[in-house]
Amino acid sequence: MMLSLVQAEKIMRASPALSVSLTIPLPLASTRTRFSSEPLRFKQHVSNTHFFSRPVRLLSKQPIVRWSFSCQCRNRGRNYSKFDDEGEDFIVVNFYRFVSIQDPAAEIAKHLSFLQDLNIRGRIYLNEQGINAQYSGPSKDALSYVEWLKQDERFSDILVQVSPAIGRHAFPKLKLQNKPSLYEGGISHLPLLDPPMRAKPLEPSEWKEKLKDITDGDGEASSSDSGRSCILLDVRNGYEWDVGHFRGARRPEVDCFRNTSFGLSDEKEAPSDPLINVDKEKTDILMYCTGGIRCDVYSTVLRQRGFKNLYTLKGGVSHYLEEEGTSEWVGNLFVFDSRLSLPPAAYNNNTVDEAKITPQTPVDTSFARCYICDSQVHELRHRNCANLDCNLLFLCCAECVVNLKGCCCSDCVTAPRLRPVLHGIKRYEKWHVYRDS
Numbered sequence: 001m002m003l004s005l006v007q008a009e010k011i012m013r014a015s016p017a018l019s020v021s022l023t024i025p026l027p028l029a030s031t032r033t034r035f036s037s038e039p040l041r042f043k044q045h046v047s048n049t050h051f052f053s054r055p056v057r058l059l060s061k062q063p064i065v066r067w068s069f070s071c072q073c074r075n076r077g078r079n080y081s082k083f084d085d086e087g088e089d090f091i092v093v094n095f096y097r098f099v100s101i102q103d104p105a106a107e108i109a110k111h112l113s114f115l116q117d118l119n120i121r122g123r124i125y126l127n128e129q130g131i132n133a134q135y136s137g138p139s140k141d142a143l144s145y146v147e148w149l150k151q152d153e154r155f156s157d158i159l160v161q162v163s164p165a166i167g168r169h170a171f172p173k174l175k176l177q178n179k180p181s182l183y184e185g186g187i188s189h190l191p192l193l194d195p196p197m198r199a200k201p202l203e204p205s206e207w208k209e210k211l212k213d214i215t216d217g218d219g220e221a222s223s224s225d226s227g228r229s230c231i232l233l234d235v236r237n238g239y240e241w242d243v244g245h246f247r248g249a250r251r252p253e254v255d256c257f258r259n260t261s262f263g264l265s266d267e268k269e270a271p272s273d274p275l276i277n278v279d280k281e282k283t284d285i286l287m288y289c290t291g292g293i294r295c296d297v298y299s300t301v302l303r304q305r306g307f308k309n310l311y312t313l314k315g316g317v318s319h320y321l322e323e324e325g326t327s328e329w330v331g332n333l334f335v336f337d338s339r340l341s342l343p344p345a346a347y348n349n350n351t352v353d354e355a356k357i358t359p360q361t362p363v364d365t366s367f368a369r370c371y372i373c374d375s376q377v378h379e380l381r382h383r384n385c386a387n388l389d390c391n392l393l394f395l396c397c398a399e400c401v402v403n404l405k406g407c408c409c410s411d412c413v414t415a416p417r418l419r420p421v422l423h424g425i426k427r428y429e430k431w432h433v434y435r436d437s
Contacts, residue, residue, distance in 0.1 A: 089139050091139045091142050091165055092136045092165050093146065094134045094318070095133055097130045097131055098130040099129075099131075101154075102128075105178060118145060120145060121135060121137065121170075122134050124174070124176045125178075126177070126179075127181070128188075129182055129193060130193075132183060136169045161291060161315065161316075163347055165339070166339050170337035170338045182293070199299035199311055202313060203314055203323075205324065211328045214248045228282055229278065229279065230283070230284045230286065231275065231278065231283060232249045233274065233287045235295050236289050238253055239255065242382075243341050243368065243381070243395070244317075244329065244332040244333050244334065245331065281308050283307075285310050287313070290316045290318060292316040293316075295313070317329070322347040325348050326344045329344060332380040340381050340382055368380055371394035371408060378398075380395075385412055386412070387408075387417065387418055387419075390412050402421075405418070417431065419434050
């Protein structure tokens with residue numbers, strides 16, 4: 001069953017701050033459809049996605065027609081003032097599942113109906129290949145959604161990662177969308193619903209034992225005790241590696257997942273690729289990321305390129321830290337929300353005690369370097385450049401923060417749209433806050 005425009009309008013009236021995107025099989029000429037009420041905006045987006053990532057075509061070349069429904073209410077957000085969560089512990093929840101969803105629009109309607117009375121903010125994406133969710137909320141509301149979801153047999157055994165929020169919400173609003181891809185890069189054409197095409201998931205304890213077989217400590221192919229070659233592959237971004245990683249993992253030279261190209265180029269194009277010239281039949285490739293979804297996606301790409309022995313860390317680093325602590329791990333874990341970085345202790349005991357996730361938590365920072373002067377950084381938390389038109393995410397020592405006024409370079413210091421220096425764990429707000437002050 002596909003949602004009609006009237007049904008979509010009713011859903012948006014019931015929960016006006018939700019941003020909902022639905023893919024509806026309507027002819028391109030249907031651009032004059034109107035709603036009877038002004039609070040809703042109806043837009044048609046037509047794109048011919050010829051851009052794709054590296055040698056692998058991660059994006060479909062066929063035109064996509066996507067209809068977006070969003071609210072034009074005054075504050076463009078839900079009325080969170082109706083929620084009385086004073087004194088409640090806030091948590092951040094992450095999970096994903098690749099599973100066939102025959103009717104994503106109807107599935108979204110069900111989720112909207114359940115979520116409209118819950119104080120939840122974050123990103124929840126659904127499509128024909130499954131669900132990918134990251135959101136925050138008071139523990140009661142956040143876990144209620146999980147329990148409701150698990151009543152569906154398709155998600156009954158889903159692996160859920162929980163970590164403490166800093167203060168209250170880690171996301172500004174709730175976005176529930178039917179997206180062409182559950183993750184960036186255009187992955188809808190990949191055989192993600194075929195488990196054998198993905199890497200074999202290893203439990204944290206198994207992963208720990210595998211890591212012990214890597215002896216050279218630099219991420220290059222090394223011989224294990226069994227005589228097989230073994231490579232440890234960090235399938236994240238370079239800036240994530242900068243605040244924490246497994247010992248022996250090479251820093252990935254990419255700043256977004258769609259640019260990941262391990263095993264996809266020849267030696268002339270990418271001489272630093274750790275998968276260049278490896279034996280695809282006899283080399284064990286151990287892949288890890290934050291929560292597991294990037295490894296599941298990228299392993300299907302490598303499988304299509306002929307790599308046979310692919311392993312991934314089940315539940316990602318967050319699950320490993322919860323089960324095994326800091327064994328073979330160094331530093332913090334980068335997270336894609338307002339917290340930016342969490343120490344291992346935040347996962348190890350599943351506490352929501354805010355004192356456990358402050359920068360004072362003892363963590364090895366000896367590997368971390370300032371982006372500007374290359375000195376050791378003691379706080380494993382990125383900051384955005386104070387120049388709004390740069391906004392680079394970088395690590396910085398306390399001295400350079402002062403000398404460059406929170407900027408990443410001397411050129412940015414003289415930029416016209418300069419924001420004040422932020423200290424501690426604060427994040428920048430919208431530009432108008434500083435422009436009008």
